[in-house]
Amino acid sequence: MAIPQQEGSLLRAPTDQKYATLERQPSSYKPLETFALEKEKHYQQQYGDMYFLRLTKLKPAVEKIAEEAWDGFQIAGETVRKVDRVLDVRQGELCWVAGTIYMEMPLKPNILDDISKDHWISAPPPRQKYLSPTGEDLTMLEDESGRLRLVGTPLANEMLVTGCIIAVMGTENSNGDFEVVDIKVPDLPPQTERWHTSSPPTNGTPRKKIKLDDDDDEDMDKPAPAGKKIAIVSGLGFSGTYSEHSLEINLLMEYLLGEALDSATQESVSQISRLIIAGNSIALNNEAVSHDTIGNTRKAHKKYGYDSSAYNPAPTAHLDNFLAALLPSMPITLIPGYTDPANVSLPQQPIHSAMFPQARTFGPMPPTDGQPKQTGWFDTVTNPFDGEIEGWKVLGTGGQNVDDVFKYVESEDRLGMLEAMCRWRCCAPTAPDTLWSYPFQDDDPFVINSCPHLFFVGSQPKFDTASIEGPDGQVVRLIAVPRFSETGEIVLVDSETLEASVVRISVS
């Protein structure tokens, strides 16, 4: 087999060449615990509080924007007037009001419906979209006083889902519906500079350095040559029943370890300072699910404790092997996703380290009294996750938030949803309506208070990226991370420019 000589080819007889040892770039990493729940969780309280918390937090922001835009706005000689509450809107009067969107959709799952119709006999299959084909969907604006039905053409152009806070201008018509003329959203929240709470490498890039509270990550006082990368992968989909992409996962591991390919590639791989796993590392086991729906025919008698016939430990064991192989070479952040063994309602709490008997040796030490919690080399985090990586504020999710917004809107454009969430200042607006969520009582952590520099979501159908700008010069890099099990793609984000590129691994 004659193969022409070319660069990067290792198709040659062995030489006595000494190979240089490659050293991986250090990672500057500071996770925040915005989405960590208390150990003691209460589920007695009502979800309604979340909406009011969100409204009180975001109303001032959207009102400010609306005021600037609509101040002195006139239609047919009538000047627009601000109304404080939804119920204060008077018929025929040009006004604007802020509130929470509520989408009334017949196809949306509705617990009251299910109970009243006794629909428990068989659960309906999950829907692709909640949108009604016949246009029976209603858009409403609500606040603590009441609800107002919105109509008008601007609604068609605007992406709206339950739970987002907006301001609308228009008049109430004779039907009692509000004719919308214009819509304003809170838009991007204020953005801090890079290296806001973490400090940059000392002799690294010449950037403005703001030291607020200086808790250095140990691995930060190293020079940071340009071109550092952060790898993001999602949907590894380890499964106990089929192994169709296990070779791809192995190749990914070899690539990230710097074993595959030639020296030049290995050198560039050493620039990858951290791996983020954004959800769905474990595949959904359809078999187990169908077992459950069959119900009591499943098993004659219940066994206490570990039942090896009902539980297949292979997927987590494989994931553990994968992590344990990579961890000696690179730090890993593990975000749970919909199919992962974490709680199902957002915010998902970190996957317990007991799942990873090997990988957890790289985890943080158990916190001792009086000592600040350490960040582990292997960090299992919440979903959504936020933190500072290489000084950038990063917000990432396992993808459920986008998948749920997707059901409300006609668009197939995932990046548009990401952008909309940033502009709504809410990273999970449909929680708690159709996205399962913890009933927060004192604070709605899904509200984005500080604009991230990088916002990524996992488990998306395809890779996509864009950069959006806010009114005050905020810049957000949006990335939709594809499912590795389907595309074989991982995303590399440049730590200086936040540009995203893709590595696609395939087996022909």
Added chain:
Amino acid sequence: MADYKTYLASCILTEDKVITYRLLSRALKVHVNAAKEMLYDFHQKQNAKKPGTIHATYLLSGTKRPEDTIPLNGDAKKDGEDDYMQSSPFMNSSMPQLEGTGENSVLSITLVREEDLEDVRAQYEHISSIHIYSLEPHPLKDLQVLSDATRELQLLIANEDPLEIASKYGIISNKNVKRRAVRQLPTAAAAPVPAASASKVPVPTPAAKPKPESKAQPSTAKEFFGKGKEKTKTTTTTTTTATGNPSSKESTPAPGPATLKKESSSIFKSFAKAKPKLKREGTDSSVVEDSPMRDVDDEDEEETYVPPPQPSKEIVDSDRKARKEREEKLRRMMEEDDDDEVEVREEPKVKEIDVEKEKSVELEKEEKSVVTGGRRRGRRRIMKKKTVKDAEGYLGRFPFSFYKSLGY
């Protein structure tokens, strides 16, 4: 350096194995890049001698031609941009800035059979790197079998510290890696730890942390609980054996004793017939209720080889007991209905003669427990344990010991 040929020849040609560059590098303790070259060299020389004896898979990387990647949704990105522009104008301020992440920013890594290599090469615009991934004696039908090599590899390097081998094999090392100080098995604290729990811990670990394992540090109680299940398990099991109360709130340690208990009680079901006699013996129902209970426990523990219980202190334990008690009561009640009173009354005497031989054998063993039983159950006169074949026959297949009163 030359012995790789012998190694490869024996593995591939003789043992019929698939050898990847990683396996070769681990086996010969060489750099992965050297291993790749060795594979190439061996492949060339062997096939020059005898074409077709060895087959190879190649790993290549580079940028693909755009047109070829359409089915792989690579180019969809371009379409995505358009979509995006359409639906985004609703947002007020700035338009999203889209930088084209064109095909040339995608690094494609493809693993391909030797047979398909040319086809795949044609799809590439630029190949930045190519090397042999594996050699095998037959063309691989399904490349996924190569993932088995990784599993084999894990066994091969199971005893090596991943942090130290890194540079030897060409893995990118990381000097910032933080590993937990390994506080392994609390061997000092836990006296004779049951083998099961002890063996469970180290099996998966050596791959990750064989080195520090040796310097297992003493562990305080607090650390114990912080460390998670593994350690807790060890402790609980120890206490379990010590007290003989197979109980704990943890679900993990439970299975062993619990399942055994289950089994034993289901076995017990089959000889529970004996119980009604006792009941009839007792005049005070409340006491009777209590005493058979102990019987159950005693026998259970004999089954599970756990020393006799101390009066239970733990709530869990008492819970379990209470439940058992209820079950037992129910069962007795049901069986009472079934039993023919007369028959039962007479049966023992007859049986005593029947099973005399067995009894004499058994008694030696059981004597002690009988005594204990007798001491504890003050109400009963003398208790003996013996094997009985039931008159009805269906119990006769299971000769079990049970307690019965001798003084009628």
